Amino acid sequence: MAIGLHNSQVTNPVLRWVDQRLPVITMIQKEYGTFPTPRNFNYFWNFGALAMINLVIMIATGIFLAMHYQPNTAMAFESVEHIMRDVNFGWLIRYVHMNGASMFFIVVYTHIFRGLYYGSYKAPRELLWMLGVVIFLLMMATAFMGYVLPWGQMSLWGAVVITNLFSAFPVVGDFIVTLLWGGFSVDNPTLNRFFALHYLMPFMIVGVVFLHVAALHITGSNNPLGVEPKGPQDTIPFHPYYTIKDTVGIVVYLMVFAALVFFSPNYLGHPDNYIPANPLSTPAHIVPEWYFLPYYAILRAVPDKLGGVILMFSSILVWLALPWLDTSKVRSMNFRPVARIFFLLWCVSFGVLMYCGGKPVEEPFVTVSRIATAYYFAYFLVILPLLGRFERPMPLPESISRAVLGMKAMGGGPLPAGAAAKPMEKA
Amino acid sequence: MADMATQPSAPPAGAPQATKRDFLTLTATAFAAVGVGAIVWPFIASMNPARDVLALSSTEVDLTPIATGMAVTVMWRGKPVFVRNRTAEEIATARAVPVSELRDPQTDQSRVQRDNWLVMVGVCTHLGCVPLGQRPTDVRGDFSGWFCPCHGSHYDGSGRIRKGPAPANLAVPQYTFLTPTQIRIG
Numbered sequence: 089m090a091i092g093l094h095n096s097q098v099t100n101p102v103l104r105w106v107d108q109r110l111p112v113i114t115m116i117q118k119e120y121g122t123f124p125t126p127r128n129f130n131y132f133w134n135f136g137a138l139a140m141i142n143l144v145i146m147i148a149t150g151i152f153l154a155m156h157y158q159p160n161t162a163m164a165f166e167s168v169e170h171i172m173r174d175v176n177f178g179w180l181i182r183y184v185h186m187n188g189a190s191m192f193f194i195v196v197y198t199h200i201f202r203g204l205y206y207g208s209y210k211a212p213r214e215l216l217w218m219l220g221v222v223i224f225l226l227m228m229a230t231a232f233m234g235y236v237l238p239w240g241q242m243s244l245w246g247a248v249v250i251t252n253l254f255s256a257f258p259v260v261g262d263f264i265v266t267l268l269w270g271g272f273s274v275d276n277p278t279l280n281r282f283f284a285l286h287y288l289m290p291f292m293i294v295g296v297v298f299l300h301v302a303a304l305h306i307t308g309s310n311n312p313l314g315v316e317p318k319g320p321q322d323t324i325p326f327h328p329y330y331t332i333k334d335t336v337g338i339v340v341y342l343m344v345f346a347a348l349v350f351f352s353p354n355y356l357g358h359p360d361n362y363i364p365a366n367p368l369s370t371p372a373h374i375v376p377e378w379y380f381l382p383y384y385a386i387l388r389a390v391p392d393k394l395g396g397v398i399l400m401f402s403s404i405l406v407w408l409a410l411p412w413l414d415t416s417k418v419r420s421m422n423f424r425p426v427a428r429i430f431f432l433l434w435c436v437s438f439g440v441l442m443y444c445g446g447k448p449v450e451e452p453f454v455t456v457s458r459i460a461t462a463y464y465f466a467y468f469l470v471i472l473p474l475l476g477r478f479e480r481p482m483p484l485p486e487s488i489s490r491a492v493l494g495m496k497a498m499g500g501g502p503l504p505a506g507a508a509a510k511p512m513e514k515a
Numbered sequence: 516m517a518d519m520a521t522q523p524s525a526p527p528a529g530a531p532q533a534t535k536r537d538f539l540t541l542t543a544t545a546f547a548a549v550g551v552g553a554i555v556w557p558f559i560a561s562m563n564p565a566r567d568v569l570a571l572s573s574t575e576v577d578l579t580p581i582a583t584g585m586a587v588t589v590m591w592r593g594k595p596v597f598v599r600n601r602t603a604e605e606i607a608t609a610r611a612v613p614v615s616e617l618r619d620p621q622t623d624q625s626r627v628q629r630d631n632w633l634v635m636v637g638v639c640t641h642l643g644c645v646p647l648g649q650r651p652t653d654v655r656g657d658f659s660g661w662f663c664p665c666h667g668s669h670y671d672g673s674g675r676i677r678k679g680p681a682p683a684n685l686a687v688p689q690y691t692f693l694t695p696t697q698i699r700i701g
Contacts, residue, residue, distance in 0.1 A: 152561050174565040177557035 119305055124323035125330055126311035128492045132206070133309070133330075134337030135199040141338060142192045143297065147290050149185040150234075157237065159283035161276045164239035165364045183353040184345075189231050190356045191345050193379035196224060204410075205431060207419030208310040214411035216303040219296055221407045226293045228404075231379070233286040239279060240361035241371050247274045247282070249374065253387075256397040273367065313491055314419025315484055322488035373448065381445030382438055386464070388449055389457035399461070406468045413468050415476025423482040427475050434467040573701030575693070578632065586649045588637060591700045595637035595645055596688060597661075598698075601672065606630055608659070609673040619683045623673040626687050634698065635674045636688050639663040641681035646670060661685070 096107040096114060107113040156175050158167040171178035200220070203209055209217035236247045251268045255261040270277030308317065317323045324330075348355065356378055360371045376384050383400050390396035406413075421428040437460040444457040485491035574591040576598055581587055586599040601609075609623040627633055637645050641663065647653040648661035648670070656662030656669035658677045663670075668679030675684040690700040 148558070152558055155562065156565070170565070170567065174567040176560040176563055176565065178561060178565070180557050181561055 119326075120331075121325065121327045123305070123326040124317065124320070125309055125326045126317050126488055127322060127324045127329075128311050128313060128488050129309070129330065129333065130312050131333075131337060132198070132202040132312075134334055134341075135195050135202060136304075137334040138195045138337060138341050139192070139199055140297065141341070142188060142195055143290065143293060146185065146188050146192060147294075149181050149188060150287070150290065152181050153185055154287060157283075159237065159280050161239060161279055161365070164237065164279060168238045180349070183349045186357065187345065187348045187353060189234065189377070190379065191341075191348070192227065193231070195341070196227065197379075200224070201435070203310075204434075205421045206310055206312060207314050207414070207416075207421070209411045210414065210419050211411065212307045213303075213310060216300060216307060217411060218408050219300040219303060221404065223293055223296050223300060224407075225404065226289055226296065228380070230286060230289040230293065231377070233282040233289070235377060236279065236282050237286060238361060239365045241363045241365055242358045242361040242374070244274060244365035244367065245370050245374050246376055247278065250376075251278075253397050253400075256394040258394070275367075310419060311488060312420060312422065313485060313488055314423070315488055315491070318487045375446050378442065378446070381443075382441035383445075385441040385445035385457045386461050388445070389454065389461045399465075403464060406465070410468060410472075414472040416472075416479065416481065417476075418481040418484065423484055424475075424479060425482060426479045427472070430467060430471050430475070433463065437461075437463040437467075573699055575697060575699045578696045578698065583631070588649050589700070591636075591688065596700055597633070597635045597637040597649060597674070597685070599633045599649075601631050601633055605659075605672045609671060609675075612671065612673075612675075618676050621673075621675060621684055626673055626675075626684070628690075628692065632698075633672075633674060634687065634690050634700065635685040637661075637685065639665065639668055639681055640676065640683040640685065641666055641668050641679070646685070 093108040094111040094114065096104050096111065097117075098104040098107045098113050103113055153171060156167065156171045156178065158164055168182070171182050173179075175181075203217060203220070232246070232250055236243045251265055251274060254264040254268065257264065266272070268278070269275070270281060311317075358375070358377075363371075375381065383403055386403050387396045387400040390399050416424065416427065418424055421431055440456060440460040441464065444453045444460065447453040485494075572592055574589055574596070576587075576589050576596075578598070578600070581598065581600045583600050584602045584605075586597060588595045588597055590596070606623070612623075614620045614622055626635075637649070639646050642665060644663050644665035646661035646663040646668070648655045654662050654664075656678075658669050658671035660672045660674060660677075661670040662668070663679070663681065666680050668681035669677050670681075670685055671677050673684075674687075676682070688700050690698050692698050
């Protein structure tokens, strides 16, 4: 990199002065203005931007809630009720934060689904995908600790169950659990540190999101065809085309969000969490929030304590190896007729696990959970590695522009050879 | 914005004219501003006093134990309130001061409801310290009233600023006599 003032293209003299010394305006223009983006995104490509918006909403509402919340077992529950009843608009801020967690998982699960279906994890985007898995793990930890803070019955017993997971590890288990608790049970020290960490982790997420986006802007986006752009005819500038497309998605997302907050704010929660925490009595039916149910079902599907814990953690850690487990060169499932069926079955197994995780541990849910768990792992560890060898994918389009504009723009029929060849400048 | 000129709907040069694009830009910006305002409003409002804080905004004081020449300090809205049972001499001194000499001109009569009872918020109007002068052993300043040790403001026997950096007299809160020996502040 050359030393010296940046050769800024900005015309406004004040902005130019700044941009020469710290080229942020040039950067924004490059990364969000003219950034060449595949021209064929569908609405699944909204969900990265939506997740970013959701993170901002969570941090903003969270900071204002923290101004009124007391991280102390004697006061936590009442301080949440204080927020709901006394603080101006406290009910609104808390309901947005509470349902924002659910919205965040809806958005991120859709984002992950998009990545899995369209093969966004494949070379050269392996690290981009792995950073995404790290974000998801941080999100899960943040959501779990946030759920403990209201100090209701589900908060306490959720915290007891989840922290006890670590006791499954031989030798160090008990030591780890005592360390997590800061005592001999989930109590005030636990609540206090969970609050501190719940405030910290979103900012760690911001950091990894920055890396995620930085990596994205090196490789460029994947697209529904899974074919890399071959030249300028395959891309359009990010602004205004995708800023406006993202805005449409944001409006729909906010409508769903608002419907949840204003019409059924407690629909996705548990009534038991409006009972103050009682260390002497466990609720009869204890389940995590909906977004953790699939992993909870995997945990309960295994009759062995340590085995269940390991399988549960592996169910997400296996995603880290996905870029190498999927041996097919074809990214988009649109061109993989066999893999597409197995993948949709995997989605079904995820849904089945989510359903079984919310049910009591009895037949038929145990057997169903076991079958779904087996398929969940088989998809990653057996089916994808083998399919890469045995599946015959459908022919890929020559290029994005050819596939998108092809028939329509040229008045039907295949492109004349010359017309297709001419704009094919290599970028 | 440079490419605006190349838009087919742009006005011909030299004939400035509102275009449909201008209208759309302005309305979109206006709606965005309203939206941002609507979002910011609850966040800012949440930082204002909550209902439990407002519910605790009045304090009752029993005046019977306060002998002539004595003062008590009570807590009201998290701040000290000075209640002083003034002697006849103190009242006479305070009323002898010509109002024109004062930085914040107020008569002593306008600062009390009953001549001997002086009720004031005990917060210096300079930068918020609590002035001395409530206890008999305190330094009471050059005007036998209150003295703020932080930056040296002197208040007289009516709590009016006489010397030092403070801009105004000690504030008189809203209060009412419930009975001749009991007041409610706030």
